[in-house]
Amino acid sequence: MAGELDTRTRGRTARGRLRALDAYLCQFESALLTRVEGAWARAVFVDVGFGEHPWTTLESATAFRSLSPELSVVGVELEAERARAAASTHADARTHFREGGFALPLAPDEPARLVRAMNLLRQGPPERIPEAHRAMARHLLPGGLLVEGSSDTDGAVLVAHLLRRTPDGDTPVRERLLFHTDFSRGFAPLLLRDWLPRDLRRRVRPGEPVHAFFQAWEAAWKAARAAGHTLPPDAFAESIPRLAATMPGIAQDVWLATHGFLCWSPPGGIPP
Ligand SMILES: C[S@@+](CC[C@H](N)C(=O)[O-])C[C@H]1O[C@@H](n2cnc3c(N)ncnc32)[C@H](O)[C@@H]1O
Known part of the structure; x- marks a missing residue:
């Protein structure tokens, strides 16, 4: 088969x-x-x-x-x-x-x-x-x-x-x-980078859109923490509007943020 x-x-x-x-x-x-x-x-x-x-x-x-x-x-x-x-x-x-x-x-x-x-x-x-x-x-x-x-x-x-x-x-x-x-491992954007689907994992290198995405998310997460949102779920939720301000295609939705989801739908689709 x-x-x-x-x-x-x-x-x-x-x-x-x-x-x-x-x-x-x-x-x-x-x-x-x-x-x-x-x-x-x-x-x-x-x-x-x-x-x-x-x-x-x-x-x-x-x-x-x-x-x-x-x-x-x-x-x-x-x-x-x-x-x-x-x-x-x-x-x-x-x-x-x-x-x-x-x-x-x-x-x-x-x-x-x-x-x-x-x-x-x-x-x-x-x-x-x-x-x-x-x-x-x-x-x-x-x-x-x-x-x-x-x-x-x-x-x-x-x-x-x-x-x-x-x-x-x-x-x-x-x-x-x-x-x-689910935040049981804490949270930092790099935690998710390690679980990217196989075709994207090798793309996290300078010049690639998925690398730019993680750089922007990392900066948004650090800014949220610097503003006092240090608990992992808060830092995650507060990183989303900050990331959306610099990166197109970030969904801003209360259900997603409170359930530990981030969705990225860039115009033109996820780059191959
Ligand atoms: C690691 S398990 C994952 C099980 C489950 N999907 C999960 O996420 O917990 C992978 C399973 O996929 C099956 N598998 C691998 N390649 C497959 C394919 N091309 N078509 C159907 N099943 C496949 C393997 O036999 C194995 O049982």
Whole structure:
């Protein structure tokens, strides 16, 4: 089932690891999760690479079904034994587990509304990442979302690409970069830099837009601390308007700031 883009990896996962991401998606993508017109009635949520146990898939299924009770969910694993074990214990009429890779084992009449691939593009050549994004986005309906990124083992620090399928072509638009921390590791912008998706991590060097972004965030965070906001959640929240004053595309939203999220959607998309 593995294609030439797929690379075998370990299956480590943890309960709750992607819960904050679920909360973000319920808050900002509820329209995507609940659409039912035309082909959207059949459109599934796909969790690619769920790991040794399908905990994150099942947790997301519960979160998303609080908005859309009939939502179908497909957990995909490169390792056949993990797919088989999950299917034998956890499958039901709307919850499926299948062996497969980035090409996604979906039926022709089974489009996707949301595809998530967290913590599996950490190995292999970074040059292959746009190809992997295109492959996973191919089943999305126009307007559908691909979420791909990295987190630490318990999800205390997480960074993800949000890529949107448009009606115009196979290459999804790199719409937004999402940063999250629960502050259990304290906070400084550099903490999040270490969890950038693989294609951006090697770009943090002078002259690159993502380097300029972190320089600006670091300066905004230091200014917030100098103004007396020394507790990590305060310094984080207060860095956001300061960063927005110098960097285009920073969302200013109370829910985001109070839940430890920063969203960057620069005009023209996240630079490759
Ligand atoms: C580190 S675990 C991550 C589990 C879960 N997504 C999480 O964030 O906790 C990565 C899993 O992705 C699977 N995997 C790696 N590449 C894959 C691919 N191309 N398609 C499907 N699954 C893949 C691996 O077999 C492994 O079980």
